[in-house]
Amino acid sequence: MAVIGFFIFTWDSRTGTVLKSKFPTDINLSSDILMKIYQAHAYEEGGGFISLTIGALNVASYLIEDEKYYFSLLLSIEEDPDTYEDALIDAAKAVMNDLYEDRYVALLPSIFQRISIYPRLEYEQKLAMIYLDLEKRYILDRLVDDGSSTVTELLGWLKDKTNKKFIDIDSILSSLVKLGLVKVVSVKGLTSDSVFLIGDIFITRIPATSSIVQIKRYNLPEKIVNDYLDETRSFFAKYVPSIEDNEIICKAIVNPDVFKILKVLRMTPMTARGIEKMKRKVEDLNEAIKILWNSGLIRILKDKQGNEYYFLKSDIRIEKFFPSYLIDTIRKSYNNQTIANHVLIEHLNILKEEYLSNYHKKSQIAYAVEEVEFE
C-alpha cells in the first residue's frame, strides 16, 4: 500500500510527542517515529512541509507552527512524499477547523482516502480541487479583478474575508504556483513578495461529442439514440454556467471512481453489463453512479426489451487558460495608478514569458494541426 497511514500529533514540553489521532487506527506508530518527525521539523525551523525517510518508510509531514500541530503521512519507500504536499496541507486545513471539538475524527477516513489518491489525480481533477477550496478560489477571484497583490496584503484580506485566525498563505500560494496559476516574485521596492496571476480556470459543461459520434456507429435502437440526442439538445439549450453548478461538477470529478466512469462514457455509451464490469476498476460503483446521476452528468435510457444504456448527458471541461484579459486590467491599473508602474511592468513581462513558453507553442501546434486536417 502506497499510503500506510495519516496521523496527527502535537508537542507537550513535559511528555514530548502526543499522538492525537491516526488512521487506519491499527497502524503501529512508535515514539521514535514521532520524535524523528518532530526533530526534522525543528531542524527546518518554523512551520511548513517537510519530507524524510525513517528506516524503510517515507514520511511527508506538515507543521502548523502557531498551533504546534503535526500532520503526517506514513508512506512506503517507493512513494515520493513531495507529491503529497498539497493534499496533506488541504487535509491539515480541513482538520484544523474542527480540531478542538474532535469532530475531525469522523472525517479521517474520507481525508485519508483523498490524500491517498492525490498524486494520481489528473490535471483537471487538481484544478477542480483548487476551485473547491474556498481560500484558493477567493485569491484567484481577487487576482482576476486586480491582476496582482502582495502576499501580506492578500493574507490580511483573506483573514478578514474568511474570518479565520490561522491561514497558511505560503502553502496556499505554493499549490497555486505548482499548477501554473500564479507566480510569486520579489519586486524591487516592495517589502513583501508579489503574487501575479498567470493562469485562470475555465469550467463548463459541454456536450459529449466523442460519445455522440460513436452512437451513430453502434446499432443502438433508433428511439434511444433520438431520445438521447433530444435530451442533450434541450439540456444545452437551457444550460447557463454558474458557480453553484461548477461546484457540483468539481465535486463529482474529484471522486476517483466517478472520474474513471466519466472517462469511459466520454468515449462511448455503455450498456448495464458494461457498467457492471467497471466494478473491477472502481471501489464503489453504486456510489459513483449515484454521484454522476445527481450531478446531472449521466442519463440512463431503456429499450423495449428493458436493456439499460448509460449515456453522458454532459461532459465537463475544466482547464487552465491564459488570462489575456489581464492586459486590459493592467492598462486600467496604470491609468488609475492603483498599482505602481514597475509592478505592472513586471506583471506584463511575466505574462509575456508565460505566454511564450506555455501557450504560444501550443497555439502554433494547434494551428499546424488544423492546417493539416484542412488539407
Add this chain to the structure above:
Amino acid sequence: MLREIYILRGSEVLFWRQYGNSLKWEDIAPIFLSIIKTLENDTFSKKDTNFMTIGRYKITYISFLELNLFFFMITDLTDNDNDLQAQINVLKKEFLELFEEIIPTVNNPEIFESFNPIADKIHKDLRPKIALVGFSGVGKTTITRLIRAEEIPMTHVPTLTGEIVTVKIGKLFFNLWDFAGQESFSFLWPDFIKDSDAVLIVTDSQLKNIDESKFFIDLIKTEVPNARCGVIANKQDLPNAMPPEEVSRIFNLPAFGMIAVDTNNRAKMIKIIAEIMDISEQISPLLKPLIERDKEMEAAEKSLKEGDLLSAANHLTAVANLSFELGDDSEIGTELLNKANLLRQHLGISTGTDLSSSKNIPSREEQLEIQKIRKQIDSIETQIADLELQRQRGLISEAEYGEKTANLKREKEELIKKLKFQ
C-alpha cells in the same frame, strides 16, 4: 513538581499530603490564613484559581465557601499555570464528590486518608520532568538504564533525537528525558529542556568535557531558570577523573560522583535525584534506609575512632542489614557482618548469640530471593507507569492500556503474596 496538598475547613486541616520538601507549616500557616481571609471577603476571586509565589514555591488555591473549604497546592515555580489550574479543579471536584455530604458532620480527619490515591494521581498528572543533559558519550543513557534497572549497554550507541521514559523514585513517578548529546542535535536542546523541574548535567569527569559542559549552565539559565540543577560527575573509575567536589566548584552547583555502569549504584543514583529534587526521605520508602545506612556507617566509624568496639560492631551489623534490604551487592553485607563478628570475637562475645539477638536476618538465599522479588515488583510498577505515559502520548489505546495494566497488577499481587510468605 507538586510538593504538598492541603485542604482546609476554615483553619482546620482536613487533608494533607506531602511529595517533597516544601515550606514549613509555621511559615505557611499564616499565609494560608491570610489567603482565606482574602477569599472570604473578595467576591471576585472566590470561584477562580489563584496563584501566589513564595520564594521558590508557587501556591495555587481555590475555595468552596459553601462549606468553608480551601484547597491549596504547593509546587515548584516550574509548574505551568494552566496545568495547575486544571489539577486544582480536579482536586476540588473529586474531594467534593467524595465528601461533600459528610463534611459538615465529620469529626475524624482520618476518613480523608482515602483521598490519597486521587492526590497521588494529581501529582502524576502534573507530569514532573527531569532532564539529563550532557555531550555525547558521557553516560546519560546508561544513567537512565541504571535508574530503571535495565541492562546497562557496554558499547556506546549514540541516542538519536531523545527518549522519554518513566522513572520511579520512592512512590513517585517522573518523566525522564534523555537527550541526544551530539552537537548536531543541539538545535533540539532548548525545546527538550523546556519546562523541566530538574536538570542534571552529566559529565565524564574529564577536564575537557567539564569545561565544554559549562555551556549547559547558560542553556539552563535561559530556558529553565527556576529548575533545580545538579551535576553528575560520571565515570569516576576512569584515570584522571575529577573528584565531585572539584566539579561542584567549577559549575557552582552540587555535584555527585557516579560510576553508572556499576549496577550497585542504582540506589545511590536515585538518592542523588531525590536530593536534587528535594524529595523528603519520609515520603520515599527507598530513601529512608539509604539515609539510615549512611548514618549507621558514620556512627560505626565514630565508635571505632573512640574505641567503642561493641557499638561499632552493632552499627556495622545494622549497615549490613540495610544493605540487604536495599538490594545492594550482598557481598558487602556479608563482609560487614563478618567484620562485626570479628569485633565481637575480639571482645569475647559469642557471635552466634549476638547475631541472633540483634536481628532476625533471613538466610543468604532468602535475602537474595527477597531482593529478586522486590526488583520484580519495582520493575512492574515502572512498566505500569510507562504504559500510563504511552497512553497519555496516544501511543496505545485505552483498551490496550487497560488489558496490559490489569495483567501487570495481577502479576504484582502474586509477587506481594510471595514476599509476605518470605
